[in-house]
Amino acid sequence: MTILFFLFATVILVSAVMVVSARNLIHAALWLVSTLFGVAALYALLEAGFMAVVQVVIYIGAIAILFIFAVMLTRRELRDKGPGLNANWWLSALISALVFGGLLFLLSGWSGFSKASAGLPSEFDAVGALGEALVSPQAFVLPFEVASVLLVAAMVGAVYVALKQK
């Protein structure tokens, strides 16, 4: 198990670094796909099977594809010009490092930091419970419905914004 974790963690981190440093945007998008795959695998490791599948379908199948489309629609030439990073990249790196360090520092003070995982209860239907939680009035049906409204709005908005005005 631990080995699998390290493997997937490496995949994720390396791919992420490539995402942010690839000059060619298509390469960056593809590296994003890789990162997403790694995350999905991690979900599986965390025994959240539904999440893993949804990750692949939604993120990779829809969002990453969308990115590739957008990249293709916004270039004059097939070749990327200029550097991938802007002038202040060193400051950004510093800030990010500081954020990382700060987060770690905060987390390290938390008591539950080194917790071990508990076992799953037997006869536990994770997906069913999730489904029930999503539609149960005592649980999270409201956020669920609101999210769907949000998606409608986003859809309409995106269509309107990107519509070519004649």
Place this chain on the structure above:
Amino acid sequence: MATETLIWLLPLPPVLAFFLIVLFTNKNKALSHTIGVGAAALSWLGSMVVFSRALGVEHLGERPFTSSIPWLPTGETWLRIGVLIDPLGAAVLFFVAWTIFMIFLYSVGYHNFGQPEGDHDRPGLQPHGATVTDEHGHRHVVPSVEPMYSRFFAFLGLFAFGMYTLVVSDNLLTLFVGWEIMGLCSYLLIGFWYGKESARNAAVKAFMTTRIGDVFMLLGIAFLYSATGTLTFREIFTEEVLHALATTTTPILGLSAVGLIALLLFIGTVGKSAQWPLHVWLPDAMEGPTPVSAMIHAATMVSAGVYAVIRMFPLLTADFDGHTLTTAMSVVAFIGAFTALFAATIAVAQNDIKRVLAYSTISQLGYMIAALGIGAYVAAAFHLITHAFFKALLFLGSGSVIHGMEHGVLHTGNHHVDPQDMFNMGGLRKKMPITFWTFLVGGFALSGFPLITAGFWSKDEILADAFGHGHLAVFVTLAVAAFLTAFYTMRQITLTFLGEPRTKEAEHAQETPWTMTVPLIVLSVFAVTYGWVGIPEHFPLFGGILPNWFHNFVGSTLAEEPEALPFNLIPLMTSLVVALGGLLLGWLAYRNVKTPAEDKLQIPLLKNKWYFDEAYDFLFIKPSYWFAETFVYKWMDKGVIDGILHAFGHATAFLGTWIRNYIDKAIINELIGDGSARLTQWFGGRLRPIQTGRIQQYMLASLGVLIVIGGLMFSLLVK
């Protein structure tokens, strides 16, 4: 009506007349003079009633008509004012009422009531005649009516109010009030024709000169009040008060209190009755209309001065032992006698008919004052009353003469002829007979023509008193003055009425209307008969036929009735000689004189009044003007005070400019105002490039700040 109430009401009609005329009837001449003369008649009637009742009271001196009311609250006590008619008051009231009434009546004719309005007459100047066309088409110039007719009666009414108040008052306060009212009216009436510069100056001169006297009088009143606590005559003239005052000494010249008070009050009379050295205003006062001259300068105002001294006689003689004159009395006698002679010398050289009478008045007043100075109470009062009658008569007569002359002037049209100059007259006895005879009576009375004129009896009594008590210096001075009086009076009569007319204007003179001649006749009756109430008992032949009513009546006013002097032949002979001699000499000297050049007595010293006016101008007037114009106005007011103010102004302006330039502009505007703006601009300029519009840079900045703040808070909270 009770006599006391009547006495209170006596001054009322004239003052009512004043207000009515001023407020309502100023435009209506007939109504105004009706109100005026009616008021004078009412007061005259009341006075006659009071006088007749007073005659009927036994021992009026001890039980006079008196009534008073509390007036000014002074702490625990009250200052009372009221009325008093004792024998002296009754006698004075008699002549005041008659003369005022006659003068009111006379003024109607004098100001040409009924005549047309003048061609170029303006208020403020004398009327100059109106051109009238008669039925044949001939044009004459006739006398025109006075434009300020009603105003004259209003002022006369106010004046009468003042005089009545003075006569009926029982205390020094209301006496002084009446005194001052008359001073004001004198100013108003002398300057009646205010368009004339000489009249204006004369009015101011009169007021200023009498004011000097009034200030000292007020000091005397104040001193008296503080020494005795009262101003009522009957309370002052008691044994205890007089004795107390007589024995208190004052630090001034070693005088006793009573002497000092008497002198201070006397100075008021010196001013009011035009005695030397404050005599300078009376001749100039002839600028006023003749009724004014008669009223003010014969009958009433100048008499008021003498009346005041007569009233104060007990005060004057409080420490008099009967033989040696006290200091105060000596001063009074000296000034009186000196003035009598001094004024007589000037009168002989005057050519204006009114000026002669003015100096004559000063001289006769000197007689009365001298009489009081030597202690001749009854004689002084007697002469006061007879003089009032015949001097009023003489002045009104002169007014009549001037009127007649003006008629002549209007006839000939030659306005350069002075109708008042005696050398332009002559022969007027034929043209103006009534005026002539009444003037003659008055003139003889003034000279002291024996037996049949009142002046003889009163003047003789003064001379007798002077001689009888051994005051020979006074006797001689008064005798010489009497000689001069007769001389200049006859000069006046000769030049004016006798001989032939010297000018065309005199030829065309006319007698004046009844409103002017009737008062003359009435007054001449008094000028003759009034003397007979005071014939001394021991007079040869005539003494004893009529009792010496005057002596007994008026003498009873005093606490100790003065005794009648035994008869002495010397003063009688002296007065006969000087009177008849003066008259004869005057006629002889002047019956052939035609021009001033032939008049040997036109000596410059006398003609110019011994140069007193010039002296006063040099000593007092010019320095006062210098003080006012140069010292006070130029140096103090403009130089010092304005200088200080200008300095303040300059200092403030300088300070203001300095503040403006160095603080306001430099510091506040530049440094703080503009400076802060520039600082903000500089900062803004520096900070502006931060806003690049690039979102990533914005995010970097916000994250950076977040980290900083987070670190700060974390470090703070952990501690």
Place this chain on the structure above:
Amino acid sequence: MIPLSWYLILSAALFSIGLFGVLARRNAIAILLGIELMLNAVNINLVSFWRYGDVTQMAGQVFAIIVFAVAAAEVAVGLALIISVYRTRKTVVADELDLMKW
């Protein structure tokens, strides 16, 4: 076996890398890629807390589902905006889109 901390460190690192991408990349679409990375880090966090907490409480997963939805919506709208901007300005370089300035 695998402590929770490892998952948390991993998500923190992923988050920081995403942050770096957002701050430092020139292309606007690359910025959106960075945002995706950050969202994924958040999701990892949520799911691991679900797993290592009370498993019967579905709140962690539900939250992650909602995050999915939001991410999807946001990407759609964001890319639409970038396309629209590209059409008018002919550029997707973030530095050149600087109208929000003084």
